[in-house]
Amino acid sequence: MLAEAALYLDDPDFRRNALVESLANPKNTYSRQRLDAYALKTQGWDLLPEWNPQSVPATTAMAGELRAHRPLALDPATPRLWDGKRPTTMAGWVALGREVFFGYPLRVEIFMNWALEHPDVGERVGVKPAADGTYPGVRLFSDVRGRTALGITCAICHASVDDRGHVVVGDARRAFDYGALRLAYHADTLVPVDPDLARRMKTWGPGRADVTEDDDEDPVAIPDLWGLRHQSALTQAGTIKHAGPTVLAIRQETQLLHSNHQKIRPPRELAYALALFLYSLEPEARAVASASETKLVPRGEELFAAECKACHSNAALGGPPIPAERVGTDRALAFGGARGTGKYRPPALVRVSAAAPYFHHGAVPTLEDVLSPARLEPTYARSPLGKGAVAGHAFGTDLPAPDRAALVAYLRSL
Ligand code: HEC
Ligand code: HEC
Structure with a gap:
């Protein structure tokens, strides 16, 4: 350098x-x-x-x-x-x-x-x-x-x-x-x-x-x-x-x-x-997790490797850009005239627990909601951007609830 x-x-x-x-x-x-x-x-x-x-x-x-x-x-x-x-x-x-x-x-x-x-x-x-x-x-x-x-x-x-x-x-x-x-x-x-x-x-x-x-x-x-x-x-x-x-x-x-x-x-x-x-730049020390949450982390890490790592692949768990159609979140930025490329880049997940609200537009308030199928429904009312579904990045939302909880525990450990 x-x-x-x-x-x-x-x-x-x-x-x-x-x-x-x-x-x-x-x-x-x-x-x-x-x-x-x-x-x-x-x-x-x-x-x-x-x-x-x-x-x-x-x-x-x-x-x-x-x-x-x-x-x-x-x-x-x-x-x-x-x-x-x-x-x-x-x-x-x-x-x-x-x-x-x-x-x-x-x-x-x-x-x-x-x-x-x-x-x-x-x-x-x-x-x-x-x-x-x-x-x-x-x-x-x-x-x-x-x-x-x-x-x-x-x-x-x-x-x-x-x-x-x-x-x-x-x-x-x-x-x-x-x-x-x-x-x-x-x-x-x-x-x-x-x-x-x-x-x-x-x-x-x-x-x-x-x-x-x-x-x-x-x-x-x-x-x-x-x-x-x-x-x-x-x-x-x-x-x-x-x-x-x-x-x-x-x-x-x-x-x-x-x-x-x-x-x-x-x-x-x-x-x-x-x-x-x-x-x-490095983040500061993270808060210590509860024992019950810590127990879930290894299972969450396994699930992450299977469901997420294809895109969140580098040492910071970000990765190379992905076609926006495949990600499915709001298209405006990916196709905007100013910086658009037709893609979204998986962000680093370092201290992701402190990075809410999530996605490029800041549309999802918690990690639980990122993984919750309820977010994809028109009745969803927890987005800071207003009532209605937050579409896209449905990865992991089809997993059983205990698996989603394990994934959240893992994400919180990053
Ligand atoms: C008004 C708020 C604001 C200021 C001031 C600002 N930024 Fe940013 N910065 C942003 C936003 C919003 C983005 C996201 C842009 C995007 O992804 O298209 C960003 C993105 C970035 C990125 C890319 C991060 C990534 O994940 O790829 C870098 C690096 C960065 N800023 C550095 C700087 C530096 C260095 C300065 C000072 C010279 C600066 N920014 C000033 C708001 C700001
Ligand atoms: C097909 C590629 C792909 C897969 C698979 C994938 N992600 Fe992502 N992820 C992305 C992209 C791209 C973004 C940014 C989307 C945006 O901002 O619109 C993202 C954003 C995120 C964010 C938001 C981070 C922030 O700071 O806003 C979290 C959390 C996340 N992913 C977790 C996961 C988890 C957990 C899995 C597995 C269940 C997963 N991702 C699977 C590509 C992927």
């Missing part, structure tokens, strides 16, 4: 090849935007200025300033995020990647001013401070034009903050309700919002967002980032063939420059560092 760094960083032809090879469906918007602009040397995104931002964590003290209607100021002596030195060790790359994950702004986000100024709104939508008084995922920074603003980073969606203010990096922030935050802002400020967008944002709910820029309605659940290095495809629709760190670095490089409205690009060292940091 360290040797690949030099190729990615210094050789545009290597980057271009890696990009072209990685796109599962060259025709979707995601692919076309990248094919049109990435690693072209004399045109496109290679010509963008590199941006190494000044950025500090947003804090409860800043929230107080906002409530007092005082402007937030960034000390002009704030060092840049990166000292400009290319790391030489894995530990050095991972440490730099962590800085990027928490500190590199994706864009100015006026809604975060609103969340910090109104702690009740912030708390309700999952934007809250950690025990150290910082808001993970929210930064005060000097934007591309030198204006001071609050912005969001990876950590707003991909790190959780529990009731004691403890931060779990890589855990999806399932309390984050981006749609509700934006709607609260528009309701309170009377700044107009497109009614169609408002209707859509209401349907997102916590832990889901529509991260594409198309007109399709395909909000997806924020995924945990465990076991990424074992996945041969990235994103829930398997948009990217994942051969190694260069591919993930390209994803992150293009995400950062795209979300910053293609005005700048991150130094590539930061994208590579982010990739190695993501590979390093």
Whole structure:
């Protein structure tokens, strides 16, 4: 991985090849935007200025300033995020990647001013401070034009903050309700919002967002980032063939420059560092199961090998993408214009017990319900997305109840 760094960083032809090879469906918007602009040397995104931002964590003290209607100021002596030195060790790359994950702004986000100024709104939508008084995922920074603003980073969606203010990096922030935050802002400020967008944002709910820029309605659940290095495809629709760190670095490089409205690009060292940091993420220790549940685990593991492992096949129990018809869940994301490939990728099942609600659309509230035949009936009323059957992924639902209980016990042990 360290040797690949030099190729990615210094050789545009290597980057271009890696990009072209990685796109599962060259025709979707995601692919076309990248094919049109990435690693072209004399045109496109290679010509963008590199941006190494000044950025500090947003804090409860800043929230107080906002409530007092005082402007937030960034000390002009704030060092840049990166000292400009290319790391030489894995530990050095991972440490730099962590800085990027928490500190590199994706864009100015006026809604975060609103969340910090109104702690009740912030708390309700999952934007809250950690025990150290910082808001993970929210930064005060000097934007591309030198204006001071609050912005969001990876950590707003991909790190959780529990009731004691403890931060779990890589855990999806399932309390984050981006749609509700934006709607609260528009309701309170009377700044107009497109009614169609408002209707859509209401349907997102916590832990889901529509991260594409198309007109399709395909909000997806924020995924945990465990076991990424074992996945041969990235994103829930398997948009990217994942051969190694260069591919993930390209994803992150293009995400950062795209979300910053293609005005700048991150130094590539930061994208590579982010990739190695993501590979390093591990979940925290799991709660100890009851003795009666532990007894069921071996039987569950046997059943999993027979019923599930054909698809959930790699070391993280994810696997290569499967045609969406075969999986049978809601088709919108798999066939969406933005990232669609006609497939869904089996997600990693690391800490799957803590990953509810399930499937790419977050439609099923418990593991019991994933395996329950009742979920497939029109009378099903437990989905967070509303009453009615949640179709698809019927694997295991035809097993006798004791077998399903054993499978659930096994899944909880992961
Ligand atoms: C607004 C919330 C949000 C932010 C901010 C965000 N992500 Fe994500 N991320 C998502 C969602 C939703 C998905 C699922 C997309 C899909 O599967 O199509 C995702 C998917 C991913 C994946 C693919 C995971 C997999 O299982 O294949 C990676 C890697 C990732 N994000 C990393 C990052 C990094 C690094 C950043 C910061 C540069 C970031 N994300 C910022 C919401 C977010
Ligand atoms: C034919 C391939 C295939 C088989 C067989 C299969 N799965 Fe899956 N699994 C998938 C795919 C693809 C997804 C993602 C579907 C989606 O999000 O729409 C998935 C998703 C899941 C999820 C949701 C995880 C999350 O974080 O949302 C769980 C849990 C799961 N599978 C468990 C099982 C179990 C248990 C079995 C065996 C009884 C099984 N799977 C058999 C392909 C398969």
